[in-house]
Amino acid sequence: MPKKAKRKQRPEPRTPQQARSRRTRQIVLDAAVACFEAKGYDATTTAAIARKAGIAVGTLYGYFHDKRAILLELLEGTTKAIGDYVVQSLEPTLWRHADPRQSVRRLIDALFHIRTFNPGMQRILWERYFKDAEFRQAVQAIERRVRVALVDLFEALQADGRLRVTDTAAAAFVIYASIEWTASRLMLESGDTESDAAVEAASDMVSRFLFRD
Amino acid sequence: MPKKAKRKQRPEPRTPQQARSRRTRQIVLDAAVACFEAKGYDATTTAAIARKAGIAVGTLYGYFHDKRAILLELLEGTTKAIGDYVVQSLEPTLWRHADPRQSVRRLIDALFHIRTFNPGMQRILWERYFKDAEFRQAVQAIERRVRVALVDLFEALQADGRLRVTDTAAAAFVIYASIEWTASRLMLESGDTESDAAVEAASDMVSRFLFRD
Amino acid sequence: MPKKAKRKQRPEPRTPQQARSRRTRQIVLDAAVACFEAKGYDATTTAAIARKAGIAVGTLYGYFHDKRAILLELLEGTTKAIGDYVVQSLEPTLWRHADPRQSVRRLIDALFHIRTFNPGMQRILWERYFKDAEFRQAVQAIERRVRVALVDLFEALQADGRLRVTDTAAAAFVIYASIEWTASRLMLESGDTESDAAVEAASDMVSRFLFRD
Amino acid sequence: MPKKAKRKQRPEPRTPQQARSRRTRQIVLDAAVACFEAKGYDATTTAAIARKAGIAVGTLYGYFHDKRAILLELLEGTTKAIGDYVVQSLEPTLWRHADPRQSVRRLIDALFHIRTFNPGMQRILWERYFKDAEFRQAVQAIERRVRVALVDLFEALQADGRLRVTDTAAAAFVIYASIEWTASRLMLESGDTESDAAVEAASDMVSRFLFRD
DNA sequence: GATGAATGAGTCTTCATTCAT
DNA sequence: CATGAATGAAGACTCATTCAT
Numbered sequence: 001m002p003k004k005a006k007r008k009q010r011p012e013p014r015t016p017q018q019a020r021s022r023r024t025r026q027i028v029l030d031a032a033v034a035c036f037e038a039k040g041y042d043a044t045t046t047a048a049i050a051r052k053a054g055i056a057v058g059t060l061y062g063y064f065h066d067k068r069a070i071l072l073e074l075l076e077g078t079t080k081a082i083g084d085y086v087v088q089s090l091e092p093t094l095w096r097h098a099d100p101r102q103s104v105r106r107l108i109d110a111l112f113h114i115r116t117f118n119p120g121m122q123r124i125l126w127e128r129y130f131k132d133a134e135f136r137q138a139v140q141a142i143e144r145r146v147r148v149a150l151v152d153l154f155e156a157l158q159a160d161g162r163l164r165v166t167d168t169a170a171a172a173f174v175i176y177a178s179i180e181w182t183a184s185r186l187m188l189e190s191g192d193t194e195s196d197a198a199v200e201a202a203s204d205m206v207s208r209f210l211f212r213d
Numbered sequence: 214m215p216k217k218a219k220r221k222q223r224p225e226p227r228t229p230q231q232a233r234s235r236r237t238r239q240i241v242l243d244a245a246v247a248c249f250e251a252k253g254y255d256a257t258t259t260a261a262i263a264r265k266a267g268i269a270v271g272t273l274y275g276y277f278h279d280k281r282a283i284l285l286e287l288l289e290g291t292t293k294a295i296g297d298y299v300v301q302s303l304e305p306t307l308w309r310h311a312d313p314r315q316s317v318r319r320l321i322d323a324l325f326h327i328r329t330f331n332p333g334m335q336r337i338l339w340e341r342y343f344k345d346a347e348f349r350q351a352v353q354a355i356e357r358r359v360r361v362a363l364v365d366l367f368e369a370l371q372a373d374g375r376l377r378v379t380d381t382a383a384a385a386f387v388i389y390a391s392i393e394w395t396a397s398r399l400m401l402e403s404g405d406t407e408s409d410a411a412v413e414a415a416s417d418m419v420s421r422f423l424f425r426d
Numbered sequence: 427m428p429k430k431a432k433r434k435q436r437p438e439p440r441t442p443q444q445a446r447s448r449r450t451r452q453i454v455l456d457a458a459v460a461c462f463e464a465k466g467y468d469a470t471t472t473a474a475i476a477r478k479a480g481i482a483v484g485t486l487y488g489y490f491h492d493k494r495a496i497l498l499e500l501l502e503g504t505t506k507a508i509g510d511y512v513v514q515s516l517e518p519t520l521w522r523h524a525d526p527r528q529s530v531r532r533l534i535d536a537l538f539h540i541r542t543f544n545p546g547m548q549r550i551l552w553e554r555y556f557k558d559a560e561f562r563q564a565v566q567a568i569e570r571r572v573r574v575a576l577v578d579l580f581e582a583l584q585a586d587g588r589l590r591v592t593d594t595a596a597a598a599f600v601i602y603a604s605i606e607w608t609a610s611r612l613m614l615e616s617g618d619t620e621s622d623a624a625v626e627a628a629s630d631m632v633s634r635f636l637f638r639d
Numbered sequence: 640m641p642k643k644a645k646r647k648q649r650p651e652p653r654t655p656q657q658a659r660s661r662r663t664r665q666i667v668l669d670a671a672v673a674c675f676e677a678k679g680y681d682a683t684t685t686a687a688i689a690r691k692a693g694i695a696v697g698t699l700y701g702y703f704h705d706k707r708a709i710l711l712e713l714l715e716g717t718t719k720a721i722g723d724y725v726v727q728s729l730e731p732t733l734w735r736h737a738d739p740r741q742s743v744r745r746l747i748d749a750l751f752h753i754r755t756f757n758p759g760m761q762r763i764l765w766e767r768y769f770k771d772a773e774f775r776q777a778v779q780a781i782e783r784r785v786r787v788a789l790v791d792l793f794e795a796l797q798a799d800g801r802l803r804v805t806d807t808a809a810a811a812f813v814i815y816a817s818i819e820w821t822a823s824r825l826m827l828e829s830g831d832t833e834s835d836a837a838v839e840a841a842s843d844m845v846s847r848f849l850f851r852d
Numbered sequence: 853g854a855t856g857a858a859t860g861a862g863t864c865t866t867c868a869t870t871c872a873t
Numbered sequence: 874c875a876t877g878a879a880t881g882a883a884g885a886c887t888c889a890t891t892c893a894t
Contacts, residue, residue, distance in 0.1 A: 552768075553766060556765045556769075557766050593839070608813050608816040608817060630848060631814070631817070635847050
């Protein structure tokens with residue numbers, strides 16, 4: 001009975017307390033990824049997710065408020081993991097005594113590699129990014145975090161006189177956008193060979209942008 | 214999704230041969246852009262487009278096979294225009310006797326500027342890009358074209374010994390992706406000041422990547 | 427696709443401009459009354475109404491925003507008609523030169539009679555009255571109107587020294603409630619003989635309450 | 640409406656034989672009243688009742704066949720109590736030597752007072768009255784009882800020559816309906832002052848109806 | 853050509869009830 | 874006896890598309 005006059009505040013979905021619960025929850029998440037990857041978010045019905053998960057629709061709704069909540073949770077996991085990894089890789093102390101070019105290369109390599117995780121999911125994420133404000137904000141929160149880390153790193157390197165760029169904020173933005181998209185596109189479309197060459201090129205581009213020869 | 218678009222054999226909808234026809238067609242297209250920009254593609258109903266266009270739904274279907282066809286045509290116009298412009302800007306002869314740095318700067322400037330056209334529409338375009346294979350292909354066709362033009366340019370510059378990069382295909386890909394996304398993100402989110410700084414940074418990045426100091 | 431993230435403002439349901447439209451609208455209303463009377467409001471599905479009306483669900487939604495709107499419109503007609511009738515019967519000039527007892531009798535008679543119209547509908551109306559605040563308000567608006575008319579009448583009669591009661595507001599309330607419920611119950615349950623006797627008794631009760639012997 | 644209550648042969652749910660059982664049963668009943676009052680019958684889920692009662696849904700079903708049974712039991716308690724009280728107040732011997740006007744007043748006063756108990760619950764009761772035949776019958780059984788008591792009382796008073804009305808059955812019906820509804824409405828809507836005035840008016844009305852001045 | 857009323861399959865979501873643990 | 878996860882039928886509502894006028 002959808003859209004009822006007096007809707008009660010949604011009862012918190014089952015919080016996984018028992019092992020079985022947690023497992024079911026994960027099964028739903030996995031099924032959702034599979035469906036989303038196969039058909040896209042909009043074209044995936046909750047019924048399809050449930051079927052794939054081998055449970056009833058109602059069960060699914062016991063764990064998630066709605067379809068969107070499933071994707072939001074998936075997003076959270078994915079972007080959080082990526083963000084954490086990147087921010088940690090940007091820790092200035094790691095860069096201080098290393099060859100910066102090497103570091104750039106390693107970072108980009110890693111970024112590209114990370115994008116390899118459930119690529120279908122990433123397509124969905126982008127798809128939502130342009131449709132759903134809440135989604136966009138979640139992603140942008142991560143991005144801001146990464147950009148801040150980039151700026152910090154750049155300023156540390158700048159203090160050492162090793163940096164060529166002056167407008168660190170703009171550099172951070174451009175680099176972030178460039179790498180993000182290059183990596184995404186690569187993952188969405190191409191094979192390994194192209195990928196390797198692109199990583200190489202991207203590293204060069206960023207290195208030369210940042211550092212003096 | 215009512216009456217699943219069964220993609221039956223479609224008798225070509227009326228091809229615009231008369232002036233009035235063409236005008237009506239354009240009115241629909243304009244109305245569609247307005248609606249899509251305002252609410253997004255999915256949330257825009259054909260009825261809304263017809264209302265905005267001041268015609269009946271049925272009439273609309275006289276000009277376009279379905280909702281998707283409208284967007285597809287819109288895409289075609291937009292990307293074709295952008296592609297043409299860029300390809301033309303990449304014409305090697307234009308670069309031969311100019312300061313390459315200046316040229317890069319002008320190109321990027323132009324690219325960014327172009328993105329400023331109906332930004333709402335571009336959001337829709339991206340949104341579809343990830344959802345609709347046919348769309349993706351249409352966009353990618355343009356991209357390929359641009360990439361080929363880039364490669365041609367690079368090889369021309371290479372012959373002159375002015376280029377630093379060797380893997381021109383990879384460079385083309387990376388540069389294209391970087392600029393495309395930087396520009397898109399800028400248009401989607403930021404103000405003019407940030408934009409100017411970003412254009413500057415992007416130009417530097419690409420120039421240093423391509424050319425020796 | 428119920429409950430979508432970005433819901434557009436509901437497009438005004440088809441306003442009946444053509445004859446056919448108006449007819450269809452009425453067919454829906456009639457079908458709805460039949461269904462509501464037979465199964466009650468909650469147990470009546472929009473699909474059932476459409477089926478009864480011999481149209482598609484979508485068509486129904488072209489004329490009414492939702493199920494509730496249908497009932498609301500039905501309510502409006504019913505209560506408005508009743509209210510108008512009663513208020514008009516209470517016009518003081520009509521009472522001035524008549525035997526008040528006779529007048530009371532006629533009024534009550536009429537009230538009871540009116541309740542005989544689509545009795546099933548009235549059951550629905552009461553059912554909603556206790557569940558739906560908007561409904562309650564609609565009904566109470568009518569009630570207030572009637573009560574005001576009663577008070578006016580009483581005060582006119584009072585000026586003539588013909589009235590026994592002093593607290594006219596309280597009298598109006600009690601009389602209104604008494605007659606309303608007696609009539610409703612009668613209509614809901616009993617046969618004609620009981621009904622006649624009850625009308626008689628109610629008239630006596632009200633007359634003796636209001637007037638000196 | 641999930642799994643349409645097919646009213647299968649029901650093995651009597653555990654009859655409360657032990658103290659603990661009876662206590663749990665009562666806890667459920669109390670929780671149900673609270674929920675019903677707060678959100679209405681339909682909008683109250685069995686899960687909500689169970690939560691409020693601090694037990695599991697399954698447990699609840701150990702004590703009651705279904706949601707409806709809970710309300711039915713609640714109804715029974717409420718109406719039985721009211722009925723008992725009224726019937727007892729109508730005991731002819733109590734009226735024989737008292738001032739009838741005083742007695743009427745006391746009775747009505749009491750009736751009104753009783754309606755003050757869990758008013759939310761009464762709203763539910765009325766709501767169901769119009770929706771659920773079984774409910775209606777249960778309520779009507781009580782009403783009949785009260786009406787019989789009224790008739791008995793009236794005939795006793797008639798024998799004493801103190802009564803003005805002749806059709807005692809009709810009088811009983813009308814008076815019962817009038818007071819019931821006046822009291823209900825008062826409880827549902829108004830403040831104390833209005834209430835007092837209404838009690839006064841109602842007493843006058845009934846007294847004058849029944850008795851000669 | 854235009855109109856716009858009609859169509860109806862398809863979607864999400866709810867919740868009373870059951871039953872394995 | 875208690876638990877609470879699982880069930881799945883049912884319902885309101887949408888909207889791309891068609892077609893009689």
